[in-house]
Amino acid sequence: MTGRETSRWAYPAALLVLMLLAGGCARHQSNAAFVTNTASAKPSEFFQTPSDRLATLAMRNNLNALYRLMDKLYQRNPREWRKTGHANRSEAARAVQQAIEQGQPLAGLAGREDIAALNYALGPDFSGDRVGAFIYAIGSMLVTAHGGRTEFYLTDMIDAQFVHNAARNIEKATWMLTSRRDAGGQPLLLSNEISEQARNLSFAVEFGKIVARLDLLTDVLDERYRRIGVSYAQGLLFINFLPVQ
Known part of the structure; x- marks a missing residue:
């Protein structure tokens, strides 16, 4: 192989290695990334498409929303x-947040995650911390629906159907939170309140924002993969030859 041929392949190969490292090493965002929207751009963002970046920001904002809901609960x-x-x-x-972000089990759930943990956390037999278990269940479900990641790159694939399903699950979880009662007829957890003394719908509003972000991401992912097919068909239709130098 000549020197010219070597240099021709050196840069694409190096780029591919960096892409794989970025996707493989940065499986989850750091805790600091969930705190502020003013974080400096990272070199790894070079390996994110607009939809990858949108998915990363949506995940960060959705987890932040869950943490706000946890504090309020x-x-x-x-x-x-x-x-x-x-x-x-x-x-x-903080213990619940770390369990979600680091993919660790939460004490009291006997290894249950996402949907299984959600049913158990708001079930009559659960005697532990319902708030922590409820938030952990939703957080782990979100991560599972996104392929087990909270940060996304060119090499990652997110199933739009799973994201859509997660949005519907959160709608059901919101209903469960407001409707589940104990044996005495009292709510398992106090959340929204509409009474003569107070009117508080902030829980429903926050959950609604999470659902809206998930539905938007579903549409973006559907369009992303549809455009891949359209672009390929256009290339065949208009016989666009590839440059050779």
């Missing part, structure tokens, strides 16, 4: 975080 249901043995609700919330 802990405030309305302080007995739940006290079941964990942590010194305060911030420590209890």
